Amino acid sequence: MSAELINVLAGLDWREIGIATVDTLTMVGVSLGFTVLLGLPLGVALFLFAPDQLYPQRWLHRLLALAVNVVRSLPFVILLIVTIPLTLLLVGTSLGVAGAIPPLVIGAAPFFARLVEAALREVDPGTIEAAQAMGATSRQLIWRVLLPEALPGLVGATTVTAVALVSYSAMSGVIGGGGLGDLAIRFGYQRFETEVMVVTVTVLLLLVQLLQSSGDWLVRRLSRRH
Template structure:
């Protein structure tokens, strides 16, 4: 590839990292609390509230059931309202976050379900409040699973960010479509694929190492 294309590849990689990083942050900040809400309001849970639980479950399931490409197009008015534009890296962060939050909520919920119920029962017997149980028992005990859930979310967002290139979302996907496909430059498409594969491998390997370290404590 020419030096210009190499520079473009690097800038596209930075755009992808920005999109994935910001949307992953929103996924953790909003998805984990949503997962906690699903856990603690469920049947026989410490804050059982089945109507709230069912509403949250419907919202999460409905959002997760929409293919990402369709979701991007469907929420363009919302994206334009939030980001003041519907194209580019900033705009792509909005649908990425909308897709990632319920995804993170579900797998975080599954991670917290693995916590030994006996620990929660013991904490309740000792007079701990629901908030104390959540902060001092549920989340710390589920931490390795939550880290693994975060890595799964990040890896999924890398794939989603490549799809965002289909509607001018920027990043590696946009470069692959504009230069690799539309301009018939197979070497550019190959380079984009290689960079995406390496990026996923690095993140997944780091995540696996981190989970192992936490699990051995």
């Protein structure tokens, strides 16, 4: 490592970078929790109410699919702005970590729901039919058959969503959402501090790699058990 590079790194405000990293992890962690909480039942409903599935409800399925598709079609930067009134109503501010979480959840939940629906479609129909033949109730069918059988796919969907949330959290810096994205914009872009931009991008890349590797490892473990 050259002396010039060492001097550049030494001159960075690592405390600020550390705080921004923690803020990004907080945004991703909290929003991922709410995304799974909202997106999982939505994905199950999309699967169950489809015309060719267990409890076909054509119009309800179309309504849910339309709502999901509308939100997914909006660029996240636009969604950040559109949801400011709702964010203010829910958390009292549109800035910082708290202000970024509602739009992150709104943007990611429909995306996750579609991944859940796709994972459930991979469940062997024979397994479902066997459970129905044994007299399984709807609740038992969902919690003891569908979700356990689709678990590797659901973990994979959660991993993909977590990686997407890292990207979304960085974009939230455009409206002062906090975290590494905000740091990159305020210092790296507006003040032309290239070294800050490089460090924040590197941290984001490492975070994505860690999430993806961990998720892939867990999917492999669960797949072996199945």
